[in-house]
Amino acid sequence: MDKDTRKLLTIVTEAALESELAQVIRRLGASGYTIVDARGRGSRGVRDAGWSSSSNIRVEVICDIETATRICEYLRDHYYRNYAMVIYLSDVTVLRPEKF
Amino acid sequence: MDKDTRKLLTIVTEAALESELAQVIRRLGASGYTIVDARGRGSRGVRDAGWSSSSNIRVEVICDIETATRICEYLRDHYYRNYAMVIYLSDVTVLRPEKF
Amino acid sequence: MDKDTRKLLTIVTEAALESELAQVIRRLGASGYTIVDARGRGSRGVRDAGWSSSSNIRVEVICDIETATRICEYLRDHYYRNYAMVIYLSDVTVLRPEKF
Amino acid sequence: MDPVILFFLLGFIAGISRSELRLPPAIYELLSILLLLSIGLKGGIELSRQPLGDVLPQSLGVLIMGFLLPLPVFAALRFVGRLDRANAGSIAGHYGSVSVGTYAVGVAYLASKGVTYEAHLALFLVLLEMPAIVVGILLARGIGRRSDFGRLAHEIFLGKSIVLLLGGLMIGWIAGAEGIAPLEPLFFDAFKGVLALFLLEMGLIAAGQARALRERGPLIIATGLLAPVPLACCGALLGWWFGLSVGGTTLLALLAGSCSYIAAPAAMRIAIPEANPALSLTASLGVTFPFNIFVGIPLYFALATWLYGG
């Protein structure tokens, strides 16, 4: 099978940002994204799905290193200061690399 | 603690395939799987949990490299062409390696 | 951007343990956690979200290697024998490393 | 205009204007479960009032219609619309089958007009759901690949809608009116309110589908607009031939003219993977469903009245 390595960018942040992030991610060149509802705790305290507006989402984006960097920088510049947000990167082997 | 490395196989695909995949994964020799409801966007457009039949699932399987390859090949041959599906692999260190 | 590598500790276990784990994780020194509802199958059979008490949660913790080890050992000593639980570790590059 | 239809409009407008309004999937589930059970129970109660014998011959006729309805749709799509076999078969199956939501709106329409209809229409609803799906699949795939027909049968006969409709019918039939009485507040009194919420969500979904219409192109719009009426005529004629009441004839026409969006999509996705689910869903939810509740129902009612020289 033809495989290739890509970056897996994971963002955990406030549910209120979902529609906004969805646009940003596409605009910055990623081919897609996967979103899961989440809850959790961090520097901004407990964020619980108990009440939608205060819950989290967990967004995954598979893309090449350049796109990943672009997205990270954009998020850092626009959301870091004011929103609950955690971002981390890892390497993954994707099938159908042409997709990403 | 005794640890060991395994493959973490992640599949994002249509919710309609859940029961089918669950069987396939076990049949091809994995000891288990973890499923999470998801939504997202890709080459087949937006897939939103808003309406169950059009939502996604995110399936994780921890297994050895051979099993992972077997599953990947099976999914490629049976689902790639006709279903919204993204697959990626990464290395993880598991505790209780005997389980997987 | 200043980045750094950390450990990503993922725990899949019984929903009944959520509040307990949340405390343990913080007490053992992690700065936070992210929880997602899950279902799945393993050595203890099918665990389905269909009925809350029998469903799973998927907990992610980003922390340094020492904390990760501490948490793993604690979980091993306290929950392994009696609870459905799977744990795995991977390396991730985090932004804002000072947070973790 | 019946207020429940206004709820559909509200949802549709909200969806088109990209409002944040969304019903949680769990709620949509609950609403459809309630609708299916209510319809089943109501039908069952009525059935318990009359000898089943009389219903059987008509049921057989309805079943046969269910097997035949997809054929003209398939032919038109395949040879007029030049659509590939898989998609033509899938869409034909959708249109041959029925839509519970549309049926519910029709029932509400007749109720508001004070028109009665035969008990066993709910039974016909159940009978019409499956055959067309099977035929559609056969049309798309030929008789080959029998292998997983077992799984398909399971998919079809144990699908949510069949189980709840049939289950409701049985329970209503066994328990009878007085037995069901204590359940009425939830299943019957609240019926129209539940339907209103359901249509609100349907409006949101339909809006999403309608937005996709551009990409889908004219064929889908044409299918969605042209398929219902001819199919409904078959239903109307059958009802007239059966000698059903005007109300019953209207509902049978409506069933024939309606297009499935719950049972069929689920079954087709598994049985005809190569068919593009977006095509059938857009035609069904984005075009035919609105067409039927706005134009179709009054039209079929007029047709039925005319058939009886009313």
Next chain:
Amino acid sequence: MDPVILFFLLGFIAGISRSELRLPPAIYELLSILLLLSIGLKGGIELSRQPLGDVLPQSLGVLIMGFLLPLPVFAALRFVGRLDRANAGSIAGHYGSVSVGTYAVGVAYLASKGVTYEAHLALFLVLLEMPAIVVGILLARGIGRRSDFGRLAHEIFLGKSIVLLLGGLMIGWIAGAEGIAPLEPLFFDAFKGVLALFLLEMGLIAAGQARALRERGPLIIATGLLAPVPLACCGALLGWWFGLSVGGTTLLALLAGSCSYIAAPAAMRIAIPEANPALSLTASLGVTFPFNIFVGIPLYFALATWLYGG
């Protein structure tokens, strides 16, 4: 047969035949919340009609029964069934405690028979939920490891069911009949419909448990079938000794004979981790719950009638 039981059958059959029918967890939550509040409110309203003083001695007796019920079950499992201490204690705790769903079916049964019962049965329901769980835990673990008894108390006394039942009781008691009147459409009129949906889901769950019966083996089946009746007899005798009405005696017997599947499993999972939750859940949901609603309720009613020489 009461239609709500037919809903259980429908769910059970659907589950056994692996239908896709499933109620979303959120809906199951909603249904159980409604049931718990309805039962609490109803009890509270009735209590507000009579001096509490009369109820206290009986309440004490019921509490004591709650502490004693697990003992015979534990003994039987441990020495006859040769089950390890942890599992024996856990199961004993389940059977000593009560099942709200079973109680609700019993209430519906009496209502359909037009049999009345005392107001404070709902209070007994609350009182019987906790003691057996504590005893079961002590049986399994001995008095040692007191450390996390605080957390356990929290787990037990602030669990969902207790809070809602007790809360409903209080509210009903404070507000009284006329105060609660505006809430009746949702909490009382819809009660039986809600119960029907709840039992539909219970049927699906029970089917899942029943499928697991094979692995669990004969001991679980035996427990599930043999435990209820003797326990119910204790309840019936106590009710008879109290001089409760036939309806009240029936319900007290039913409470004693019912087996918890909400409060107990949650508490046991934390307090007796080494006990296998599948065992108790299969016995409770896969065997005892169906047994009670099909065989138990009529049986205990007959028993109560017989006790009063009816």
Next chain:
Amino acid sequence: MDPVILFFLLGFIAGISRSELRLPPAIYELLSILLLLSIGLKGGIELSRQPLGDVLPQSLGVLIMGFLLPLPVFAALRFVGRLDRANAGSIAGHYGSVSVGTYAVGVAYLASKGVTYEAHLALFLVLLEMPAIVVGILLARGIGRRSDFGRLAHEIFLGKSIVLLLGGLMIGWIAGAEGIAPLEPLFFDAFKGVLALFLLEMGLIAAGQARALRERGPLIIATGLLAPVPLACCGALLGWWFGLSVGGTTLLALLAGSCSYIAAPAAMRIAIPEANPALSLTASLGVTFPFNIFVGIPLYFALATWLYGG
């Protein structure tokens, strides 16, 4: 005391004592959707009974009040409370806007007292929701950064609450009383039960906020306690000037004195990211909401009665 308030207490106590009781988010969604639609429908039906013309001038007055209400709050927070501009603007916007939950409790309160009120209060509810939010944002950010005002408008005018309230109003207005009749069991008869469940959840949420009060400090408590009454007085005076009935005046006072926790937080989070959402939410849910339903409503009712020399 009205039982629905007891449900709030129950939720609050359960939350404070960290009970496991939680309503699934999907259920909370359903409940708020039902409340919003019920209020809208009721208002629409009433409006359909009278010429709209009479309502317009009053509506204009209410709109203007909506724009003005945030100003004093902002001034106080900024210059007395020494709060930074972003947070002061955000909180001011919250208090200028309205709380549907509070309004619903007020409606229930009047109903239980048998006091009537004007139809168009529901319309005022809609009109008061948006203006204050816009003003709050301008106060926080100045007229600069117009760029995303389009998105903001979308956020505000297509938010869930506006769409459902306005939609309900329209539908009720078009369909009229007899048209809505079949929807009453779900939307009107069950209203108070739905409100009770909603307040149960509100109690749980409020408890969570109250726990956070410590960290938030005295300023938030002061704001939450001191803001409502003066604002309510403006509302009461306006209602009195309009010559509304005592009931109408009470509700207008309540609207002015209530604090948004659905529309405003969502809009502010996007429009004023640098404002700390915890501050406004704690003041609104942890302090003002309980204050209004326990102290405020009776107080504003007394005020209105007094204004009319009652």
